[in-house]
Amino acid sequence: MGQKSEKTDEQRKKSSKTINATKDLSHKTTTTTSSSDKPSPSSSVTIAPLVSKDDFVAKYTQNKLLGRGGFGSVYEGYRKDDNLPVAIKHIPQTHIKRTAMSLNGKHAMVPVEVALLLKVKPAAAETSAVVALLDWCDLPNELILVLERPVPCMDLVKFMVTRGYILQEHEAKVITKQLVDTLIEVHSKGVFHRDIKLDNILIETSSNVPRVWLIDFGSGTVLADGGYTTEEECQNFLLSCLFKKPGSRPSLETLKNHSWLMTL
Secondary structure: OOOOOOOOHHHHHOOOOOOOOOOOOOOOOOOOOOOOOOOOOOHHHHOOEEEHHHHHHHHHEEEEEEEEEEEEEEEEEOOOOOOEEEEEEEEHHHOEEEEEEEEOOOOEEEEHHHHHHHOOOOOOOOOOOEOOOEEEEOOEEEEEEEEEEEEEEEHHHHHHHHHOOOHHHHHHHHHHHHHHHHHHHHOOOOEEEOOHHHEEEEEOOOOOEEEEOOOOOOOOEEOOOOOOOHHHHHHHHHHHHHHOHHHHHOOOHHEEEEEEEHHO
């Protein structure tokens, strides 16, 4: 993050090609700078995936488990050639959805999360609050994503715990403004995150001012014109549960027999 990339002009042009994700991607699919002595993650960002698990093992060291969710596991790791901290995400292929994009001049079906991360990747001279994709390895049984890992950092849940579960107003303002700016940046790249929550917001704590990082585009999609709506019956089901007066809300038996659930 601190060193300048040594890419040639031609390489920069290649790495900044627009990702042509299909517009009909289903919605059901899923500025602080660091010190100059730190390795630069942008120097190794690549569009082409690592060919094999051996390539991944040769390039990265994987250490302790950082977290596990419904769609995969994330581990702490390092890039071997410069000891850059990375996060290594393993996702079973059963949870992978794909979309079409141009990959080094060739048409390919790639994981949606990869396509979205490539779309939001900043240009050479830009900074970003989105944790960058450094490498990826598309294996028969799993997808491996190698991501930038800010150090030191913690998710917003743990950060709030360190503050006694209550953020001071000035801190809340700083975090909220950075998050809004980040989402504006993401939307400007044609990407809709769709899963903004405390767990997916990292707070870097290397200075007195908390720095926001956005992670996990596994539920994201390509930004579309207009609103993001569900089917009318689904909307009716959800809204009926949100009536302010408890007496106006449907019973469990009524919900069980709702037309939206009857189509299972």
